[in-house]
Amino acid sequence: MDASPTPEQEELRAQARAFLEATPEPTWGALAELGWTGVGVAEELGGAGLGFLEQAVLHEELGRALTPGPFYGTVAVSLPALPADDQAAVAAGEASWALALGPLVPDLDSVTNVAVAGGDGVYELVRFERELLATHDATRPLGVVVGGEAGRRLCSTEVLPEIRRRSLTALALEACGVGARALELAVSYVGEREQFGRPIGSYQAVAHPLATTFMELELARSLALGAAWAISVGDGRAGLLAAAAKAQAGEAAVAACERSIQAHGGIGFTWEHPLQRLIKRALWIRSWEASTSALRAEIATRLIDEGGW
Amino acid sequence: MDLRDTPEEAAFRSTVRDWLATNVPDELRGYGFGVHTDDLTALRAWSASLHAAGYAGLTWPAEYGGAGATLAHQAIFLEEAALAEAPPHVGVIGLGMAGPTIITHGTPEQKARYLAPILSADEIWCQGFSEPDAGSDLAGVRASARREGDRFVVDGQKVWSSYAHVADHCILLTRSDPSSRRHEGLTYLILDMHAPGVEVRPLRQLTGDAEFNEIFLSGVEVPVASVLGEVGGGWQVAMTTLLHERGTLGIALVSRLELALRKLVSLARDRGATTLQRDAIAREWVELEGLRLTAYRSLSALARTGVPGPEGSILKLQWSEANQRVTALALDLLGPDALLAAGNAPYGGWWQQQQLRSRGNTIEAGTSEILRSIVAERVLGLPRSR
Structure with a gap:
C-alpha cells in the first residue's frame, strides 16, 4: 500500500500551477501543446499516454485556477466515448467536445463538437443551433442545443458508467482546487488584517472555522485521489468512491468559500474580489451531475439495500 | 500511489485474519474498548497470546523484542483486529507510549529492565x-x-x-x-x-x-x-511520548469507526430507516472513507519521511466528532428503545453505552478546541492565539 504521489506527479503539479499562474486564460491549443488535452490519450494517437492519476493532477490545478474552457467536458466526460481519430484530434488541440447527458450542456460557447446519448449509443449531434443561457459562473457557461439530429455513432452506451465515474471524480478534484484556493486567501487575509490591535487570525472564533475547512478539504482530497486511483486501476469500488468524493468535495468547497468570505468581511463580499468567482464555481460543481443528497441516496441504497460496502 | 496490499502485505493480512478468527476468546470478542478489572486475567492471557504469535510490538525494533515490521503491517493488524472485534493488548500505554519513549531516551539498563515485560503483558x-x-x-x-x-x-x-x-x-x-x-x-x-x-x-x-x-x-x-x-529535560521526552500516541492511532480509530458504521448499517436494515436517516448514514460512510484514505496518506508520508504529519491531529478530531454522530444516529434509529440499558436493550445496550462514552472522545488525548488551534497555528500558520 502506498498512498503517496509519485515524484513525476508532483513535478506535473508544480509545472501546471506555475503555467496557470502565468497564463490565466490559456487557449485550447496552448493546453494541447502542453500535452494536457491528450493526457490520457494513447501515444500512438498523439497523446501523452498517461494514467488517470496524472489527469487528476490537471483537473485539480485547473479547478484551483478557475481556468475557463472545455477541459472537464472534453477530457473527463467526452473522451472515453470518442473513436480513435477523434481522440487524436482532441490531443492535437483541433477538437473539443461536450457530451449532452441532459438538457443543459457545458461549455457550449467554445466546444467544436457535441455528442448525445440516445437509445443504445452515443452519437455526434449535427445540424443544431446553440443557445447560451444566463448563469452565474462565467468560467463555465451552460447552454442548450436547439434542433439537431444524430450523426455518426461514436460508441455504445455501455461506456456511460465509466464516464460518470470520471466526471464525478474530475468535479471532486476541481472542487478540491477551488476550496484550497479559497482557504489560502482566507489564511493570508486574516494573518494580515488587524482589528482591536491584533491580526484577526489570532482570534479562535476566526481561526477555528478555517481549521475545520482545512480538515474537510483534506478528507475531500483523500476521497478524490482514492477515486482517481480506483479509476486508474479499474477497481470495482470506483463508482462508489467517485460518488463519495463528489459529495464531500462539493460540500467542502462551497463551505470553504463561504467561510473565506466570512473571514474577509465586507471586502470578500465585493464583485472585485476573486472569492465571488470561486464560490460560483464551487456552487456549479456542487449542483452539476448529481447533487449531494442525490449522491448520498445512491450510496445509502448501495450500503443498506444492496449489502454493498 | 497504489492502495492495494502488496502480495506480501496481502499474505500478512490473510495470516492475521485467520489467526484472529481462531484465537480471539469468545468471552472477549466484541468486548468494547475500555478496561474492566474483572476481565484483567483474561486480557493478560489474550495479550500473552498476541505476544507469542508475534503481534505485540509489531513496529518495535527486533533488538527490543519487536517484529521490526513496517507501519503498513501495523495498520493491517489494527484493521483486522478491529473488524474481528478483538480487544487491544492490555499494555496499550506501554506499547504505544512508554516503550517507544524508553527506546528513544532510555539507558541500556532501562531498556533491558522494562521493554520485554511490556510485550509479554507481564507488566502494565x-x-x-x-x-x-x-x-x-x-x-x-x-x-x-x-x-x-x-x-x-x-x-x-x-x-x-x-x-x-x-x-x-x-x-x-x-x-x-x-x-x-x-x-x-x-x-x-x-x-x-x-x-x-x-x-x-x-x-x-x-x-x-x-x-x-x-x-x-x-x-x-x-x-x-x-x-x-x-x-x-522532561518536556522533550514528553513530546516523544505524545508523538507516538498519535502515530498509527489514526488507523486504529478509523477501524473502530468502520466497525461501528457496519453495525449501524445492519441496525438500519433490521429496524428500517427514514430518508433522512439514510442520508445521514451515507454521510457518515463518506466521512469514514475519507478518514481511511487520509490515514493511508498519512501513513505513507510517515513511512517516507519518518516524521508524523498533522494528520494525526486531524484524524483524531474528525473521528471523535464522527463517532458522536454515528452513535447519536443509532439512538435515533432505535426510537424509544434507545432509553433502555444493558440486558433490556437491543444489542445488549451497546449503542446507548457507546453514545455516552463518545462524549469523552472530543476531550481525551487533546480536546477538539486544542486540536483546532494546532491545525490553525501549525498547519495553516495563523498567528498564535495566546
Whole structure:
C-alpha cells in the first residue's frame, strides 16, 4: 500500500500551477501543446499516454485556477466515448467536445463538437443551433442545443458508467482546487488584517472555522485521489468512491468559500474580489451531475439495500 | 500511489485474519474498548497470546523484542483486529507510549529492565501527565520531584490515568526545579506504582464505568536511575511520548469507526430507516472513507519521511466528532428503545453505552478546541492565539 504521489506527479503539479499562474486564460491549443488535452490519450494517437492519476493532477490545478474552457467536458466526460481519430484530434488541440447527458450542456460557447446519448449509443449531434443561457459562473457557461439530429455513432452506451465515474471524480478534484484556493486567501487575509490591535487570525472564533475547512478539504482530497486511483486501476469500488468524493468535495468547497468570505468581511463580499468567482464555481460543481443528497441516496441504497460496502 | 496490499502485505493480512478468527476468546470478542478489572486475567492471557504469535510490538525494533515490521503491517493488524472485534493488548500505554519513549531516551539498563515485560503483558503501564490544573496546558505540571541524594521524592496529584489501578509502572511528568516555569525544569520519571506513598482512586465516569483514575503521590521515593532522559529535560521526552500516541492511532480509530458504521448499517436494515436517516448514514460512510484514505496518506508520508504529519491531529478530531454522530444516529434509529440499558436493550445496550462514552472522545488525548488551534497555528500558520 502506498498512498503517496509519485515524484513525476508532483513535478506535473508544480509545472501546471506555475503555467496557470502565468497564463490565466490559456487557449485550447496552448493546453494541447502542453500535452494536457491528450493526457490520457494513447501515444500512438498523439497523446501523452498517461494514467488517470496524472489527469487528476490537471483537473485539480485547473479547478484551483478557475481556468475557463472545455477541459472537464472534453477530457473527463467526452473522451472515453470518442473513436480513435477523434481522440487524436482532441490531443492535437483541433477538437473539443461536450457530451449532452441532459438538457443543459457545458461549455457550449467554445466546444467544436457535441455528442448525445440516445437509445443504445452515443452519437455526434449535427445540424443544431446553440443557445447560451444566463448563469452565474462565467468560467463555465451552460447552454442548450436547439434542433439537431444524430450523426455518426461514436460508441455504445455501455461506456456511460465509466464516464460518470470520471466526471464525478474530475468535479471532486476541481472542487478540491477551488476550496484550497479559497482557504489560502482566507489564511493570508486574516494573518494580515488587524482589528482591536491584533491580526484577526489570532482570534479562535476566526481561526477555528478555517481549521475545520482545512480538515474537510483534506478528507475531500483523500476521497478524490482514492477515486482517481480506483479509476486508474479499474477497481470495482470506483463508482462508489467517485460518488463519495463528489459529495464531500462539493460540500467542502462551497463551505470553504463561504467561510473565506466570512473571514474577509465586507471586502470578500465585493464583485472585485476573486472569492465571488470561486464560490460560483464551487456552487456549479456542487449542483452539476448529481447533487449531494442525490449522491448520498445512491450510496445509502448501495450500503443498506444492496449489502454493498 | 497504489492502495492495494502488496502480495506480501496481502499474505500478512490473510495470516492475521485467520489467526484472529481462531484465537480471539469468545468471552472477549466484541468486548468494547475500555478496561474492566474483572476481565484483567483474561486480557493478560489474550495479550500473552498476541505476544507469542508475534503481534505485540509489531513496529518495535527486533533488538527490543519487536517484529521490526513496517507501519503498513501495523495498520493491517489494527484493521483486522478491529473488524474481528478483538480487544487491544492490555499494555496499550506501554506499547504505544512508554516503550517507544524508553527506546528513544532510555539507558541500556532501562531498556533491558522494562521493554520485554511490556510485550509479554507481564507488566502494565499507565501515564501520569495530566493534573487537576494541567490538562490541555500540560506545561502547567506541578507535581514536585525534590532531589535527595540518589533519589527524588515526589509529591503531587495526577488525573485521568487509564490502567493506573492495575499498572506496575507509570511514566510520570514532574517539576524537579520548583523555581522553573512552563516547559523548563520538568523531569520525566519511571514510577513504580507499588512504591509506598502511591495511592490510586478510580474515577467513575458518566457511563458508570471507571476507566480512569486519580493518582495521589505523597513522599514517593524514585531512584535517580529511573529518570528518563535528562533531569530538567522532561518536556522533550514528553513530546516523544505524545508523538507516538498519535502515530498509527489514526488507523486504529478509523477501524473502530468502520466497525461501528457496519453495525449501524445492519441496525438500519433490521429496524428500517427514514430518508433522512439514510442520508445521514451515507454521510457518515463518506466521512469514514475519507478518514481511511487520509490515514493511508498519512501513513505513507510517515513511512517516507519518518516524521508524523498533522494528520494525526486531524484524524483524531474528525473521528471523535464522527463517532458522536454515528452513535447519536443509532439512538435515533432505535426510537424509544434507545432509553433502555444493558440486558433490556437491543444489542445488549451497546449503542446507548457507546453514545455516552463518545462524549469523552472530543476531550481525551487533546480536546477538539486544542486540536483546532494546532491545525490553525501549525498547519495553516495563523498567528498564535495566546
